[in-house]
Amino acid sequence: MRAGAVLRQVPLALRLALREMRGGLKGFYIFLACIALGTAAIAGVNSVSSAITQAIASQGQTLLAGDVRFEFRNRFATPEELNYFEGLGAVSRTTGLRSMVRLPDGSDQTLVEAKGVDGAYPLYGTLETEPQKPAAALFAKDGDAYGAVVAPLLLDRLGLAVGDEILLGTAKIRIAATLTREPDAVSEGFGFAPRLMLPEEALRASGLVQTGSLVENAYRIRLAKPDLSPAAIRAEANKAFPTAGWSIRTADSAAPALTANITRFSQFLTLVGLTALIVGGVGVANAVRAYLDSKRSVIATFKCLGAPASLVALVYLAQIALIASIGILIGLAVGALMPSVAMQFLGGVLPVSAKAELYPSALLLAAVFGLLTALAFAIMPLGHAREVPATALFREQGFEAGRLPGWPYILSAALFLAALAGLAVYTAYDRYIALVFLGAIAFAFVVLRVVAMLITALARRSPRVNSPALRLAVGNIHRPGALTSSVVLSLGLGLALLVTLTLIDGNLRRELTGNLPERAPNFFFVDIQGSELDGFREVLKANMPEGKIIEVPMLRGRVMELDGVDVAKVKVPPEGQWVLRGDRGITYAKRVPENSTLSEGTWWPEDYSGEPLVSFSTEEGRELGLKIGDTVTVNVLGRNITARIANFRNVEWESLSINFVMVFSPNTFASAPHAWLATVIDPGATAAQEAATLKAITNAYPTVTSVRVKDALDVVNELVGQLATAIRAAAAVALVASILVLAGALAAGNRARVHDAVVLKTLGATRATLIRAFSYEYLMLGLATAVFALFAGGAAAWFVVSRIMKLPSSFLPDVAVMTVATALILTVGIGLAGTWRILGQKAAPVLREL
Template sequence: MHRRIQSKLPFGLRFALRDLLGDPRGFGVFVACIVIGVAAISGVSGLSRSLAEGLAREGRTILGGDASFSLVARELSPEQRAFFETRGRICEISLMRAMARRDDGEAAMVEIKAVDPATYPAFGAVTLDPATPLDDALAEKDGVAGIVVDPILLARLDVKLGDTLLIGNSRVQLRAKLLNEPDKLAGGVGFGPRVMMTRAALKASGLVTPGTVVRNATRITLAGNAADEDVKAFVKAADAAFPRAGWEARTRDAVSPQFSRNLDRFTQLLTLVALTALVAGGAGVANAVHGFVERKRMQFAVLKALGATGSRVFAIALTQVMAAAAFAILLGLAVGALIPWAAAGALREAAELPVSAAMDARGALFGALYGLLVTLIFALIPLGRAHEAPVAALLRDDARSVKLTRYRAAAFIAAVALAALATVSSADLKLGAAYVGAAVAAFAALRGAASLTMRAARALPRPRDARLRLALANIWRPKSLTPALIVSIGLTQTLLVALALVEGSVHNELARADAGEIPNFFFVDTPKSQAQAFAAFLAEQVPDARIEHVPMMRGRMVEVKGAPVGKIAVADDQKWAFEGDRGVTFSASLPANSQLAEGEWWPADYDGPPLVSLEQKVAEGIGVGIGDDVKVNVLGRELIAKVASLRKVDWRSYAINFIMVFSPNAFRGAPYTELFTVAYGAPSAEIRDAMDARLARETAKRFPMIVSVRVKEALQAIDKIADQLALAARAAAGLAIVTAMLALASAVASGQRARIHDAVVLKTLGATRGWLAAAYGFEFGLVGLVASLIALAAGIGAAYAMVTLVMKIDFAFPIAAIVATTVGTLLVTIGLGLAGTWRALSRRPGPELREL
């Protein structure tokens, strides 16, 4: 059967398949490089889809209903409540931050979720330890309300179940540990442990005062089995019925737009890193194809001598390479399809994410196309030599006269197609284009460095040490390994350096907190009636501290130049400013932590129509300029203000600053709270921690309504998330390292023939194995050093852009990590190079001379 099928195939295809199946040597590295890259790209895409489908499938449970409407510092009006009650079942919760404290004043910030146990949760179940009905755990007993808490709070305050704590003006009892809440993801990231209580207990605590930042969310479960279109129609009807409500509406298919967008961005970053691994392995593909052509050189010469045209020889060789590529792509897709299932369990346990393992056909298609294009880019030029070289040149192994213009053009077209695919398939076109530009620049720099290194090695004076002379000659001679080594090593080290610098910069933020360069505390929800007394208290507790405070309310921009915010184009990097309510303030003078970029500040006694100053980048992101009108909803009141100025804000200072600063007359008589920051230094971290603990404790005793947010703890929470993301990025970068090592091994393997020849001749002349190993060590060390220097510059540039432009934090340069990365790369390069040339070092001269 097998032979009958083959007999029906065209001669060229039949010959190619027989030859490939009879002698598949040399394609191991080729297949491995393609498999790793394709598997990573398709696997990351499949994992992203699994998360997205899990969110969609569990959307009702995560959101707590079909739709959710949240208001800040206010509740539904009777008319709004009646509107919702006639359309479905409602469940109301309240979210806010507060301080939980022991009788001795020891306190910790907590994230309160106040619920009505009769209606909460609408879907799913709350898991408690010990297993207790939620209504029983939260019920008031002997005049004391119950709470269930995150186990972290028990350890943080050194308390146990049955003990009581003070929250606001109320005493509450710890009844159970809160192990799981079905709608946890919809609440966003919190900086303190969760405390769940009843809404009645929250009202009794006295924490909710005019202007207090409390988010009241109303979840609605529509009657019947409502489809997604019905839910969206309901939300539109609610917005139309109450156009000035100023609420934030979410639906079950878009539980957390910010999480979904961050997931898209992170998936894209991992995909680009995986693509880098695939492209880095391109050197391995090129070397494998080059070795294949070398092995088949005599066979190609015989075919041409017997009358085969160059086109037929090229078709035979291309068929073999593409058959190997097809096998590698299919194997890569199979491995990639397993990744979502392998990672689903870990994500459910570690991150409590609803993962529904699935394969992404679109991601698999892109992975296959990436693998195909990378194969063509790096295989066409080596194969072109088999087409263009005449019989005599093939027999003499002389490729100097071969013209490869058409193959270089074809490889260039494939590279352009790859760049276009990477850009078009990107969720963020700017990031995709930036990646393509950076990749092209890196390749150009590394190839240029390789060319300059070869020229420099040839131009240098001949050293006295013969080992150095051999090393320099190996660097510049024809068929040198220098280009392949510099590209492989350079791309890998660029990734490592960039990751080390980004992680170092994130950790540096914690060091800044320890040094007192940024505020020690934010104090939020300070009632304006207590602002003066609290300022005096802080001056008494920390006399030399830098204390700042401003009024703060919560509001959201609803219209820009007469158009609803939801219908205008917002720059991707500024969408965060329009997701939910943001802090707003008013000031008679320019805030100390910002700089006027355009326009003028209003006079201190200004009493005209409301004016607003916007942060410059946010204004540019929505196309707003001086003189334009914006409408904001603050505490349910809509206000139209004219843009009077734009400000530059350094968010990295962690000082008080706002996107929107209004003229004082805009909110005359409005309820608000004060936001305080306190910054002070200390001789040591231990003393500073003690000062922080004492200030937090005294604040909780004397001002129980004020929430103390320790900046260092907030940064540690962010740092933990950054570490998790960095772990995923390092895993993806590890793929690039593996493919680079494979490329390095294939490059050394492709030069085995020449190295064996050199080793045999030099051994005949008296060279020892140690002498040859030293010469090869010098060669790989010099090439690795050049690649490391280029990679160091590229990695620093990429990390600086990521840290300052995307993450918006200060750039740090951890010298120890960079030196360790550079030295480690050099040692690995030399080690792999010597390991790859061991065959040449171990050959005996006699048998080899008889074969030359």
């Protein structure tokens, strides 16, 4: 009966709510801004992510340059496998590898991503060049020079133009055009060097494709029966050739690594946006409390006229829902426009559609997040307003701040918060990270409440000071109805997030541009043939006599089974999936490799000749659920080899030295053909010395690929810089949310501040004294909040950098200075901006209501 009575009040409540809102949205602007900002962040991030992933899915054939692709490492397809491919449809083969190109006179050289193509490439899509010519003309042989297409960056690096010649290995290459768009570039993955596309005959003539060379052969197929499902093709192929060791990719998953990375990064930004929304939720609570406080007379009048408390609650719940809907719509409109803006920057590198599209699922998710946040944080102030006594019509007084509302309101707020958390976890790519994130937010709320209580307690117990302004400031911090809790909570979350993101960015940059290059090798040399090893070592020593040379044999292998179980059936956490994705570099060794230490088990004897054994890196082994005695099956050169785990090693990946997840006993690959991998480390080498070394090695051994580590780090640093831009934008959103919330918190306490200012001025206080008092108060609150943000943000950044990214983490002093300065500027600046208007209030109207 009671529920039915409440339902019958809904039409009246809605009518009264709309009538009261005729005066506009005054008092709800901060509410609107908080909801709109968080909703826009979530809607925009997920819309951009949807735009990219849907484009990849819809253009799968073009991005893959085929319906299905079979990829081999370090070998070509056997005649039986090739016959199987031809039975499926038209076949096109490409061969890819990294190598050095040099000028004919040997004066300069650079690393390239070489790709040999056949006459059928591409099966789907179009190869776009400048000037645009048919493939036959681009790759035609003129005399002893083969035609090729190159990325414009290659011309810039070597100072070349179309028509010039270069050398690749032992082959002469003529640049026929520059590459405008490579149809399957996205599915090929990230490259550290500019593209060099040439005919397969030129790649064979270069001498680079040798036994043990690190080459990737991809066979793309245009299916004769396009109705075949990807799952059926994959199952049939693996059944027909169980030991092929190939990687199969279909058009419905043309770029899985890119899609996964976009999903992960969008989840990160979504969580940041959710943080902004939750921070904004505090602003919602403050704004609702301030608005309802201004409506005390109206609420009291309703009650004097006989309106039940449930009707009063429904009237203002309707208003809150309507205002929240307006804020959500504004946020959705902004978020819907973000893909069009992002397309301007991403269109050149990712297949984002040029036409404006809406992504309903992304917008719906943002709308639900926004609505749940608004309701979760507005319910409690609404419960307080329900308890306003009718006597408030005759005497102004504040709500009972220390009293909780009725249990239905507490339960409702808890349910909305649980729904918000559940939705965040359910929609997350990595639910563990989402749970950790939500736990950290909840913990931060609790800690901020404790911080506010400690500040209040310290202020209450502080010794009496002579300065009237300072005494007033200390009193304002601990008096009933003080802003301490609101300001600390409002600013604390935003500043903590800002510190976290800034420290992550700073540590990444410091590792890449500071410590890492000092510890990293000067060069990596790949594809050194055994017959070249002695001569290669002599050339290297002649040019870098102080350098430390490390050489190891290197093969490529794909993990097929873990302890007898197909890896496709093994459940692996996201952080360990990279080990099973694609081929891994593997080696064999008699002794424990440098930069590694045994953590469990024993190493095999140098003359060991028993069953194949393998040493696994500790962290990756634990993530895969492996233990001593388990077996690992890898496919090397089309042959499955099973080895038993003898030990685990701690590996220093951050050193960038030669390290492998798996190191096998020497007898495992006694007869397998392979090349060698080498590094040279000389911290004292000059740029000129490195350039001379690169030139000498490239001219003496043109088939050896030389990678200058500093050049590779520059590329990575550029990528990190682009990611940092997105991270800083997310941090800015959170900081803006904090500013809005802080302004809302101060606005919520304006009524009490007006009373205080009027009474103090009546008792003789000057405006200068009050300004100093408020400045001291905001300074103390800002410093306390900054200290919390430094500790909380530092701990969060350490967890992300050290535990998730597996990099050294350190606290950056400049971040501390920036955080403290930001906190003080925000609290003092916004506080005084709001207080200045209060100090100008006339005394008579206020004194009449006391």
